[in-house]
Amino acid sequence: MRQTVRLFALLLRGYLRDRTALFFSLIVPLMLMVIFGYLNLGDFGRVTVAIDDQAKNQSSAQLVQILEGIPTLQVTELSTAEALTKLRRTELDMLIVIPKDFVIAPARPGQTVPELVVYGDDARPQQVAVGRQIVAQVIDRLSFAVTQTAPVVAVKDESVQGVRLRYVDFLVPGILGVNIMQLAIFSVAFALVADKQRGVLRRIMATPVRVPNLLAAHVLTRLVIATGQVAVLLLVALILFNVTIVGGLVPLVIVALLGTILFLTIGFALAGWATTENQVPAIAQLITLPQFFFSGVFFSKNAAPELIRPVTNLLPLTLLNDALREISVQGATLWDVRTQILGLLIWTVAGFILAVRLFRFEKF
Amino acid sequence: MPPIVQVNDLRKRYGDIEAVRGISFFVEPGEVFGLLGPNGAGKTTTVEILEGLRKADGGSANVAGVDVFSDPSGVKRRIGVQLQASAFPDNLTARETVRFFAACYDLEVDELALLRQVELEERAGQAQAKLSGGQRQRLSIATALVNQPQVLFLDEPTTGLDPQARRNLWDLIRGIQSRGTTVFLTTHYLDEAEILCDRVAIMDEGNIVALDPPRKLIDDLLNRGFTKPVLQQKANLEDVFLDLTGHEIRDA
Numbered sequence: 001m002r003q004t005v006r007l008f009a010l011l012l013r014g015y016l017r018d019r020t021a022l023f024f025s026l027i028v029p030l031m032l033m034v035i036f037g038y039l040n041l042g043d044f045g046r047v048t049v050a051i052d053d054q055a056k057n058q059s060s061a062q063l064v065q066i067l068e069g070i071p072t073l074q075v076t077e078l079s080t081a082e083a084l085t086k087l088r089r090t091e092l093d094m095l096i097v098i099p100k101d102f103v104i105a106p107a108r109p110g111q112t113v114p115e116l117v118v119y120g121d122d123a124r125p126q127q128v129a130v131g132r133q134i135v136a137q138v139i140d141r142l143s144f145a146v147t148q149t150a151p152v153v154a155v156k157d158e159s160v161q162g163v164r165l166r167y168v169d170f171l172v173p174g175i176l177g178v179n180i181m182q183l184a185i186f187s188v189a190f191a192l193v194a195d196k197q198r199g200v201l202r203r204i205m206a207t208p209v210r211v212p213n214l215l216a217a218h219v220l221t222r223l224v225i226a227t228g229q230v231a232v233l234l235l236v237a238l239i240l241f242n243v244t245i246v247g248g249l250v251p252l253v254i255v256a257l258l259g260t261i262l263f264l265t266i267g268f269a270l271a272g273w274a275t276t277e278n279q280v281p282a283i284a285q286l287i288t289l290p291q292f293f294f295s296g297v298f299f300s301k302n303a304a305p306e307l308i309r310p311v312t313n314l315l316p317l318t319l320l321n322d323a324l325r326e327i328s329v330q331g332a333t334l335w336d337v338r339t340q341i342l343g344l345l346i347w348t349v350a351g352f353i354l355a356v357r358l359f360r361f362e363k364f
Numbered sequence: 365m366p367p368i369v370q371v372n373d374l375r376k377r378y379g380d381i382e383a384v385r386g387i388s389f390f391v392e393p394g395e396v397f398g399l400l401g402p403n404g405a406g407k408t409t410t411v412e413i414l415e416g417l418r419k420a421d422g423g424s425a426n427v428a429g430v431d432v433f434s435d436p437s438g439v440k441r442r443i444g445v446q447l448q449a450s451a452f453p454d455n456l457t458a459r460e461t462v463r464f465f466a467a468c469y470d471l472e473v474d475e476l477a478l479l480r481q482v483e484l485e486e487r488a489g490q491a492q493a494k495l496s497g498g499q500r501q502r503l504s505i506a507t508a509l510v511n512q513p514q515v516l517f518l519d520e521p522t523t524g525l526d527p528q529a530r531r532n533l534w535d536l537i538r539g540i541q542s543r544g545t546t547v548f549l550t551t552h553y554l555d556e557a558e559i560l561c562d563r564v565a566i567m568d569e570g571n572i573v574a575l576d577p578p579r580k581l582i583d584d585l586l587n588r589g590f591t592k593p594v595l596q597q598k599a600n601l602e603d604v605f606l607d608l609t610g611h612e613i614r615d616a
Contacts, residue, residue, distance in 0.1 A: 006467035014455035191454075199450035206415055206445040207468035208437040214468075 007217035173324035188267030246331035265351030272359030291317035374423035385570035401567035444508030498529030
């Protein structure tokens with residue numbers, strides 16, 4: 001313990017003196033947040049939807065009315081032909097065709113269920129994804145209402161809450177998540193592989209130092225840096241963007257630290273495997289880049305292609321971002337995000353096993 | 365007194381290459397022992413086995429009363445090590461570097477006293493990476509002394525140093541010996557071995573081909589009728605160099 005603390009104090013001191021590392025762990029995340037936050041890059045405004053109501057019955061009118069009541073959607077009624085032309089000119093994001101046989105009623109055995117046809121503009125996948133999601137939810141709730149007599153009003157309420165969310169409120173947890181990942185993986189992998197290549201680890205291994213203590217000191221150093229990073233990012237988010245953090249700061253920081261530990265194990269595994277510094281960026285990018293795009297950092301995780309979504313939804317960063325976002329945006333407690341936390345822990349165990357398997361001091 | 369380093373039939377192979385082919389020798393307490401040999405002779409492998417950094421394939425080795433194979437960390441606790449081509453943790457000062465290694469041994473030391481011993485006290489607050497080659501070698505020796513080792517292993521300590529810095533390091537090594545520490549060094553420089561070592565072992569292709577005091581090895585060679593093809597000069601170019609540039613160390 002004493003050894004760990006002493007090593008940690010010195011490693012931290014060295015880390016804080018490394019201006020380049022500090023720059024990357026603080027300035028870059030801030031830049032990302034400011035750029036995306038100010039330019040509102042991910043804010044796509046409303047989704048323009050055309051509805052071709054071919055049924056013209058009570059059920060279809062009810063559906064149209066609900067959709068019109070959702071602020072995110074800008075609904076117009078158009079014929080399919082007109083709407084498709086507009087879609088091709090990207091003047092519309094989506095077209096929903098309500099079939100003639102549309103009813104909101106329990107399906108009888110053997111009867112085919114009416115099918116809504118949804119056309120989306122491929123050039124605006126974000127809007128289409130959001131639109132589809134909303135339509136799917138509305139249909140779900142309608143079906144639910146019919147079969148279980150749950151109130152239809154619940155649909156509206158939830159949608160309104162979703163819309164009040166500003167983009168920057170959505171963005172900040174994502175930025176936290178992605179930076180935790182980057183810091184943990186890159187700082188460990190680069191530093192330790194450099195140490196390995198330069199012979200620092202070899203020199204240290206010529207002493208009777210207890211390896212778990214040394215590793216713990218490295219982990220502690222990164223946890224402190226990560227905590228500082230999270231604090232600075234949150235402070236800027238609160239001051240500059242007036243971000244609302246609905247849930248508690250404590251659960252937020254706890255989840256952030258869990259995420260840090262998880263990505264540290266991956267960093268150690270990478271550092272253990274790599275023998276030269278040149279291998280690190282390539283592999284680290286391979287690990288982080290897909291998560292950068294598909295784990296709901298800047299946009300909804302549903303922006304990932306549907307085909308791979310079952311995989312992307314289980315990525316470590318997706319779980320971390322989900323948990324951070326639910327706490328920050330929806331005021332979730334740690335217990336509410338227990339599924340994500342469990343997922344993070346499973347990844348951590350996997351990463352730890354991998355790190356132990358791959359980490360070799362002796363392999364110079 | 366029993367030998368402080370005792371090696372019996374030590375063997376190590378890397379794939380098809382037999383790096384060490386069953387060598388045996390011992391080192392007396394308090395002596396400066398030199399392990400010489402061309403590149404690839406097996407010196408570094410031998411030293412790293414004795415330091416507990418590498419596993420041997422056969423034989424036995426005992427350092428400072430500890431069996432190296434069964435208790436490598438016990439050996440590490442009793443020896444000091446300066447490795448070839450190694451480096452220190454980033455962004456620490458000279459003093460913090462010493463403190464780091466003291467922490468590795470879980471010891472509290474007087475860092476400044478150690479730095480004074482290697483004439484680096486006035487550099488205590490300087491970044492370790494900004495030290496000159498000679499200063500870094502001295503710092504390296506300071507870090508090897510934090511645990512007051514019984515044996516100090518130095519692997520090519522003067523490689524890459526200018527003549528002044530080499531001489532300065534020799535004085536330092538003699539000083540360490542005079543305080544009772546056994547010194548085990550490897551070197552390419554035969555003048556260094558001749559001046560510093562009480563006994564030298566010459567290694568070639570994984571075997572020890574000679575082991576005696578330098579003077580005796582030279583006498584034996586002369587007794588075999590060896591004569592140098594060129595008449596011995598009364599001075600050499602290094603003498604000229606030192607005469608012109610002085611013995612004063614330059615990296616301060």
